[in-house]
Amino acid sequence: MDRFSWTNGLLEINETLVIQQTGVRLYDGDDKAKLDVGIALLSTHRLIWRDSKNHDCCISMPLSQIIFFEEQAAGIGKSAKIVIHLHPASANKEQGPYQNSKFSFIKLSFKEHGQIEFFRRLNEEMIHKRWESTPASQPIPTGVGSQAGRTRAVGIVGIERKIEERRKETDKNISEAFEDLSKLMVKAKEMVELSKSIANKIKDKQGDITEDETIRFKSYLLSMGIANPVTRETHGSGTHYHMQLAKQLGDMLQAPLEERGGMMALSEVYCLVNRARGMELLSPEDLLNACKMFESLKLPLRLRVFDSGVMVVQLQSHSEEEMIASALDNVTDKGSLTAEEFAKLLGLSVLLSKERLLLAEKMGHLCRDDSVEGLRFYPNLF
Amino acid sequence: MHRRGVGAGAIAKKKLAEAKYKERGTVLAEDQIVQMSKQLDMFKSHLEEFASKHKQEIRKSSQFRVQFQEMCATIGVDPLASGKGFWSEMLGVGDFYYELGVQIIEVCLALKHRNGGLITLDELHHRVLKGRGKYAQDVSQDDLVRAIKKLKVMGNGFGMIPVGGSYLVQSVPAELNMDHTVVLQLAEKKGYVTVSEIKDSLKWENERASHVLDHLLKEGLAWLDSQASGEPQYWLPALFSELTSRDVTPEEANQMSP
Numbered sequence: 001m002d003r004f005s006w007t008n009g010l011l012e013i014n015e016t017l018v019i020q021q022t023g024v025r026l027y028d029g030d031d032k033a034k035l036d037v038g039i040a041l042l043s044t045h046r047l048i049w050r051d052s053k054n055h056d057c058c059i060s061m062p063l064s065q066i067i068f069f070e071e072q073a074a075g076i077g078k079s080a081k082i083v084i085h086l087h088p089a090s091a092n093k094e095q096g097p098y099q100n101s102k103f104s105f106i107k108l109s110f111k112e113h114g115q116i117e118f119f120r121r122l123n124e125e126m127i128h129k130r131w132e133s134t135p136a137s138q139p140i141p142t143g144v145g146s147q148a149g150r151t152r153a154v155g156i157v158g159i160e161r162k163i164e165e166r167r168k169e170t171d172k173n174i175s176e177a178f179e180d181l182s183k184l185m186v187k188a189k190e191m192v193e194l195s196k197s198i199a200n201k202i203k204d205k206q207g208d209i210t211e212d213e214t215i216r217f218k219s220y221l222l223s224m225g226i227a228n229p230v231t232r233e234t235h236g237s238g239t240h241y242h243m244q245l246a247k248q249l250g251d252m253l254q255a256p257l258e259e260r261g262g263m264m265a266l267s268e269v270y271c272l273v274n275r276a277r278g279m280e281l282l283s284p285e286d287l288l289n290a291c292k293m294f295e296s297l298k299l300p301l302r303l304r305v306f307d308s309g310v311m312v313v314q315l316q317s318h319s320e321e322e323m324i325a326s327a328l329d330n331v332t333d334k335g336s337l338t339a340e341e342f343a344k345l346l347g348l349s350v351l352l353s354k355e356r357l358l359l360a361e362k363m364g365h366l367c368r369d370d371s372v373e374g375l376r377f378y379p380n381l382f
Numbered sequence: 383m384h385r386r387g388v389g390a391g392a393i394a395k396k397k398l399a400e401a402k403y404k405e406r407g408t409v410l411a412e413d414q415i416v417q418m419s420k421q422l423d424m425f426k427s428h429l430e431e432f433a434s435k436h437k438q439e440i441r442k443s444s445q446f447r448v449q450f451q452e453m454c455a456t457i458g459v460d461p462l463a464s465g466k467g468f469w470s471e472m473l474g475v476g477d478f479y480y481e482l483g484v485q486i487i488e489v490c491l492a493l494k495h496r497n498g499g500l501i502t503l504d505e506l507h508h509r510v511l512k513g514r515g516k517y518a519q520d521v522s523q524d525d526l527v528r529a530i531k532k533l534k535v536m537g538n539g540f541g542m543i544p545v546g547g548s549y550l551v552q553s554v555p556a557e558l559n560m561d562h563t564v565v566l567q568l569a570e571k572k573g574y575v576t577v578s579e580i581k582d583s584l585k586w587e588n589e590r591a592s593h594v595l596d597h598l599l600k601e602g603l604a605w606l607d608s609q610a611s612g613e614p615q616y617w618l619p620a621l622f623s624e625l626t627s628r629d630v631t632p633e634e635a636n637q638m639s640p
Binding site: 073074076113116119120173174176177178180181182184185187188189190191192194195197198201202209210213216217220222223224225226227241265266267270271274275279280281282283284285286287288305308309310311351370371372374375 | 410411412414415417418419421422424425426428429432435436439443446449450453454456457458459460461462463464465466467468469470471476477480481483484487488504508512516517520532533534535536537538539554555596599600606
């Protein structure tokens with residue numbers, strides 16, 4: 001902290017403000033500096049800090065003092081920090097709050113977040129080192145060189161005012177956004193009421209609804225995100241969208257399923273498919289509703305729900321008997337197996353290998369030994 | 383206008399029914415569906431207008447997202463139900479939460495071998511942010527909670543357990559009843575719990591306490607330290623990871639043997 005000098009807070013000619021962040025506390029090395037929480041400002045030339053309450057308390061340090069810096073992640077009860085390692089102070093350094101310090105580094109603690117953006121900007125400034133190409137000098141009333149009179153000293157106060165204006169503008173934008181949002185919601189609510197009315201009529205058979213119209217109605221519900229009031233199902237199954245999806249999945253999942261022993265947890269499929277898509281991702285419900293259509297579309301995949309509630313997509317070719325037989329074979333072969341051991345053997349996830357063992361147990365082929373050391377399966381000799 | 387294949391009798395019957403309804407002032411369902419289609423188109427253009435002005439707010443402001451979600455819930459609309467929904471397509475809310483879902487699943491999977499499938503919301507938040515990198519959009523805990531709620535539908539055991547003012551996120555279908563939950567809450571302060579502590583605080587008998595602890599051990603949610611001075615301590619990795627251990631990346635965790 002002895003690299004800092006008192007400053008009046010005025011930016012110099014050619015010095016521009018890059019970013020500022022409230023809620024920053026300074027640390028002298030690992031110790032909290034004897035200053036309160038304040039505002040950290042990064043300019044093209046300096047790191048400046050000012051006390052939030054007492055604006056006269058303002059210190060700065062040239063960016064050239066910085067050797068390197070790194071992030072320190074947040075922890076329980078601790079804010080994220082940026083740790084900045086510094087060169088020794090120069091001999092003609094102006095006075096600051098600390099005469100000397102045993103530390104060669106400081107920390108900025110971001111109590112109101114903002115560290116991500118601050119770090120990024122600091123990084124940019126340290127890469128470009130703009131202070132070297134545009135040396136700042138104290139503001140001279142008559143201007144400098146051919147640009148006499150054009151460049152002016154801009155005080156922190158001026159900058160602050162601009163930022164305050166921008167913040168007010170942002171606030172205005174947000175409140176405008178909320179206003180517009182409320183209006184939008186009123187219209188959305190009308191749609192919800194209308195769909196309820198339609199659903200009731202369908203139930204009471206007031207009118208002659210064709211199959212086609214029902215499908216159309218369901219797709220309207222899907223677009224609006226309204227749960228199907230009739231079936232209480234999330235408006236999913238039966239729309240063209242899900243049918244298309246189901247077919248796409250049928251193609252896309254063949255190879256991955258083969259690689260994974262014919263079975264994948266639905267959440268695995270979710271990750272796989274969405275990672276591949278990159279954009280226009282599927283919602284979990286989209287995926288579920290598409291998978292429910294496998295059977296009716298005669299695709300070679302099936303959605304299966306185990307007793308535990310775990311949902312998997314499996315290749316239809318992988319019949320139940322095959323899975324149970326393979327489980328029994330493996331267990332008999334090794335004498336006994338836990339879900340983890342079985343998983344390693346088959347290259348399956350632990351979750352799914354456990355389900356297979358449980359299934360074999362349910363069918364009476366295996367029995368369990370349940371202890372604190374784990375759940376182990378043995379061939380059923382009873 | 384003729385409808386093919388419909389006899390004159392049927393037409394007459396229908397006309398009679400229609401007349402009856404119209405008399406009563408009731409609108410028929412199929413007419414309402416047509417009406418809905420028109421209103422939907424109008425709504426879509428309003429939403430487009432809203433999106434062109436305010437899409438950034440949703441992206442940037444987690445506070446705005448919270449408000450948005452709550453408003454939708456109030457009127458009975460789920461903007462995250464489908465990627466094909468208007469909300470998702472035009473405001474981009476969908477992709478934000480669905481991608482978050484993928485990241486949550488991946489973090490939980492990577493750490494499961496260590497904490498048995500239980501993780502604090504704080505740690506999950508921290509690791510998700512880390513995984514997203516320096517330049518990604520900020521993600522709040524509310525965002526995580528909503529994404530997790532959506533993941534539940536896939537039957538992978540996602541759930542949230544209130545503990546110590548925040549939550550534990552469960553990502554495996556282990557059965558955890560009230561007894562288990564209350565012991566987890568007790569363990570939250572120190573990261574571990576003993577049988578005596580359970581008996582003192584909750585006034586349970588030995589068997590009940592042991593039964594619960596055994597279950598947590600079996601599910602891999604608790605580790606037993608039988609060499610602790612005094613009596614054995616049951617540690618919950620989900621709770622102590624940030625206090626003591628070195629930070630492990632998901633990649634490193636993957637390479638560790640289960």
